[in-house]
Amino acid sequence: MSDIALSVYQLSKSFKIDHESIRRRAYRTLHDDLISLPRRLLSRLGRNGRSTSEIFWALRNISFDVKQGEVVGIIGRNGAGKSTLLKILNRITEPTSGGADIYGRVGALLEVGTGFHPELTGRENIFLNGAILGMSRAEIRQKFDEIVAFAEIEQFLDTPVKRYSSGMYVRLAFAVAAHLDPEILLVDEVLAVGDVEFQKKCLGKMDDVVSKEGRTIMFVSHNIDAICHLCSRCILLRNGEIELAGNTAEVVAAYLGAGQQQPPVVNFKAIGSEATFQVAGLYGPEGRPSTSFSSNAPVLVKCSFALQRSIPGLQVSFSVFNFKGEEIFYSTNSMAEPAISVESAGTHHLSAMIPSRLLLPGRYFINLALHIPNVHLYDRRDQALGFQIVGMPGGYQGFPSEELGQIYADVKWNKTAEAGTQFSL
Amino acid sequence: MIRRKIADKVDPLNAESPILVAKATPPVTPPSGRARNQKPTLRIRPTQGWAALNVGELWRYRDLLWILVNRDIKLLYKQTALGFGWVALQPLIGANILALIFGRIAKLPSDGAPYLLFVFCGLTAWTYFSNSMQRASNSLIRNSQLVSKVYFPRMLIPLATMFAVLVDFAVMIVMLFIFMGIYGFPPTFRLLAIPGFLLLMMLAATGVALWFSAVSVKYRDTSYALPFFAQIWMYASPVVYPTSMVTNVVSAPWPTVYALNPAVGFIEGFRWAVLGHSALNLNILLLTIVMSLFLLFSGAFFFRRVERGFADVI
Numbered sequence: 036m037s038d039i040a041l042s043v044y045q046l047s048k049s050f051k052i053d054h055e056s057i058r059r060r061a062y063r064t065l066h067d068d069l070i071s072l073p074r075r076l077l078s079r080l081g082r083n084g085r086s087t088s089e090i091f092w093a094l095r096n097i098s099f100d101v102k103q104g105e106v107v108g109i110i111g112r113n114g115a116g117k118s119t120l121l122k123i124l125n126r127i128t129e130p131t132s133g134g135a136d137i138y139g140r141v142g143a144l145l146e147v148g149t150g151f152h153p154e155l156t157g158r159e160n161i162f163l164n165g166a167i168l169g170m171s172r173a174e175i176r177q178k179f180d181e182i183v184a185f186a187e188i189e190q191f192l193d194t195p196v197k198r199y200s201s202g203m204y205v206r207l208a209f210a211v212a213a214h215l216d217p218e219i220l221l222v223d224e225v226l227a228v229g230d231v232e233f234q235k236k237c238l239g240k241m242d243d244v245v246s247k248e249g250r251t252i253m254f255v256s257h258n259i260d261a262i263c264h265l266c267s268r269c270i271l272l273r274n275g276e277i278e279l280a281g282n283t284a285e286v287v288a289a290y291l292g293a294g295q296q297q298p299p300v301v302n303f304k305a306i307g308s309e310a311t312f313q314v315a316g317l318y319g320p321e322g323r324p325s326t327s328f329s330s331n332a333p334v335l336v337k338c339s340f341a342l343q344r345s346i347p348g349l350q351v352s353f354s355v356f357n358f359k360g361e362e363i364f365y366s367t368n369s370m371a372e373p374a375i376s377v378e379s380a381g382t383h384h385l386s387a388m389i390p391s392r393l394l395l396p397g398r399y400f401i402n403l404a405l406h407i408p409n410v411h412l413y414d415r416r417d418q419a420l421g422f423q424i425v426g427m428p429g430g431y432q433g434f435p436s437e438e439l440g441q442i443y444a445d446v447k448w449n450k451t452a453e454a455g456t457q458f459s460l
Numbered sequence: 461m462i463r464r465k466i467a468d469k470v471d472p473l474n475a476e477s478p479i480l481v482a483k484a485t486p487p488v489t490p491p492s493g494r495a496r497n498q499k500p501t502l503r504i505r506p507t508q509g510w511a512a513l514n515v516g517e518l519w520r521y522r523d524l525l526w527i528l529v530n531r532d533i534k535l536l537y538k539q540t541a542l543g544f545g546w547v548a549l550q551p552l553i554g555a556n557i558l559a560l561i562f563g564r565i566a567k568l569p570s571d572g573a574p575y576l577l578f579v580f581c582g583l584t585a586w587t588y589f590s591n592s593m594q595r596a597s598n599s600l601i602r603n604s605q606l607v608s609k610v611y612f613p614r615m616l617i618p619l620a621t622m623f624a625v626l627v628d629f630a631v632m633i634v635m636l637f638i639f640m641g642i643y644g645f646p647p648t649f650r651l652l653a654i655p656g657f658l659l660l661m662m663l664a665a666t667g668v669a670l671w672f673s674a675v676s677v678k679y680r681d682t683s684y685a686l687p688f689f690a691q692i693w694m695y696a697s698p699v700v701y702p703t704s705m706v707t708n709v710v711s712a713p714w715p716t717v718y719a720l721n722p723a724v725g726f727i728e729g730f731r732w733a734v735l736g737h738s739a740l741n742l743n744i745l746l747l748t749i750v751m752s753l754f755l756l757f758s759g760a761f762f763f764r765r766v767e768r769g770f771a772d773v774i
Contacts, residue, residue: 136500
């Protein structure tokens with residue numbers, strides 16, 4: 036299973052941006068070209084005249100291989116070249132230089148409902164859309180019932196899709212696409228549609244496709260959760276170049292953390308609230324500020340905040356999020372034993388210790404809040420602090436951390452004499 | 461599995477497919493070592509210059525062609541009260557207006573046939589040619605969403621229109637037969653030549669449509685220019701007048717020049733098949749065949765040459 040399914044090398048794509056035509060109109064007319072013809076010829080002869088067009092590189096020297104059965108995510112900000120890359124691999128547009136070799140039948144899903152026609156019925160659109168995506172009529176007929184069942188539109192099969200609700204429309208479109216059966220599937224941002232329930236269903240279907248059928252998939256999405264869930268490997272594009280390629284957790288962490296290498300101690304600007312944060316910081320066991328901690332050591336979170344008057348019921352709290360943006364835990368001063376009060380006017384300095392052997396290796400963020408829970412929010416600082424945990428607790432070397440769940444549980448293992456022994460600590 | 465099969469058959473060392481690979485710039489280094497001992501199903505390279513027609517690929521996508529044809533037919537008269545009635549009504553009204561103006565008032569000759577039948581005969585051929593040309597020319601723009609989002613041979617879109625317009629043609633042929641009955645023209649074996657002329661018409665119209673649709677992606681002017689162009693072309697063709705009227709007036713090279721217009725050949729061919737006499741001769745027929753093929757191939761090669769930029773421009 037180590038065969039290469041797709042090999043891209045030195046792939047570049049440039050567009051000519053014509054400043055003049057952009058300023059004036061979105062499209063060209065024959066008239067424009069005829070009028071500018073003499074000038075263009077002259078400038079071609081002269082060569083030293085100031086050019087009105089500029090070359091924009093959507094992709095520059097992209098090289099990578101994808102193995103058969105691999106699911107590769109492509110992430111990056113808008114305009115990084117993700118969609119252009121998929122369009123080239125799908126032969127919608129040609130590269131300017133370089134190339135790609137593809138080993139197997141390619142199917143692409145660059146948009147849900149491509150080629151759907153509002154005037155045609157659901158049944159007609161299934162055949163139309165299927166054929167456009169590359170299925171033969173026999174293939175569609177064979178999968179027809181399955182598609183209709185997945186989309187849940189049995190009663191409306193012979194209604195023009197313009198009378199469908201948007202949800203039905205999207206369901207039908209995704210259903211057709213999901214039953215496409217290529218060896219290499221290129222998917223662009225198709226999960227960003229429909230309601231939450233349907234998105235889950237789509238994700239589930241993608242899961243099936245990935246795990247059961249062992250297809251090679253290239254997956255573009257802004258949905259980091261979906262990327263983390265589906266992809267084993269990731270490519271991070273930035274301004275048309277590969278910034279990082281590697282295992283998903285690493286690349287996603289780099290993507291999310293890019294450009295915000297946070298200092299260990301942060302001073303906050305005051306906001307016009309009766310209770311505001313002033314300073315927050317992260318400290319290691321020896322009391323030195325740091326953003327990188329061993330999983331076998333505790334992390335000390337310190338913060339200072341000021342109250343202009345006494346606020347009964349005020350709590351200070353923080354949440355820790357992993358790199359996917361999932362909340363790992365929440366903690367507030369009112370959980371302290373014995374209780375700590377922060378209700379009096381003036382400045383308070385608090386520290387909270389995140390115990391060792393709790394967080395798995397990876398990147399984490401901390402949100403801070405001053406609030407009376409469910410009543411009033413005084414100050415809130417999202418991603419105020421960031422840090423990373425390195426090394427497995429206890430030096431464990433089995434699976435990579437992203438396969439160990441959300442936290443490390445310090446489970447006590449014992450060898451017992453026989454089954455059904457009395458539980459004793 | 462498929463990959464293995466292909467790999468077994470082909471010389472593993474950089475055997476390049478002549479169809480998918482044109483020249484690459486700059487010279488591309490081969491991919492990593494492992495991939496080199498297999499033959500890729502598909503190579504993506506920048507292409508330059510003229511590309512092969514790749515008829516095989518068109519054939520592989522015939523299901524899509526059929527479905528697009530179906531869609532075009534279904535959509536054309538959707539949500540109109542008369543539906544396909546329009547297909548019959550449009551040429552009927554058109555033919556009567558032409559018969560009134562050119563037959564009754566201007567008294568143009570019609571080679572001895574009843575003028576209405578004469579003009580309807582010409583219109584049957586011309587309407588297919590003009591409709592398919594005009595509808596196919598805009599087809600890529602109408603389907604820009606498809607062009608920019610999925611891959612398939614782009615030629616299928618104008619081609620589908622060429623077939624969809626055949627429905628209109630079929631309706632007109634039936635009406636033509638009814639007119640023949642009304643005017644007492646018995647069917648003859650000459651009618652069997654109609655499919656041949658139809659084929660010529662389709663070839664020529666496809667060629668023109670490919671030219672215009674390819675140009676229209678970049679220059680939207682075509683959609684404005686085409687109606688005039690079609691009208692001028694119609695009067696340059698023997699629709700409302702017989703070819704004999706032209707050949708009787710001009711001398712030596714001009715009748716041949718006139719016949720360079722492929723519409724002359726197939727319209728007169730139609731008249732010959734239906735009415736029994738026309739100016740059609742072997743010269744005109746050969747010229748028409750040559751011109752139709754020339755239009756088809758030049759259009760197809762031009763289309764192939766520019767289609768690679770469609771998605772970026774449309």
